[in-house]
Amino acid sequence: MSLVFALGYAALVMAAADQIMLWLERRGHVNWRRTGRKALSTVPRVRLDTLLEDSSPSR
Numbered sequence: 001m002s003l004v005f006a007l008g009y010a011a012l013v014m015a016a017a018d019q020i021m022l023w024l025e026r027r028g029h030v031n032w033r034r035t036g037r038k039a040l041s042t043v044p045r046v047r048l049d050t051l052l053e054d055s056s057p058s059r
Helices: 003-027
Strands: none
Touching: none
């Protein structure tokens, strides 16, 4: 019986989360369902060595 309760509770949580995400999307806070994931090829790349460079002026 506890297994049925746990599965029902998990389904309820997932349905509630889905409704919250739909509500947020309608209000314009998120848009991940309509636009999908961003293409990684359009994101600018940063090399690790440029992140670790000392950008402070030399004395």
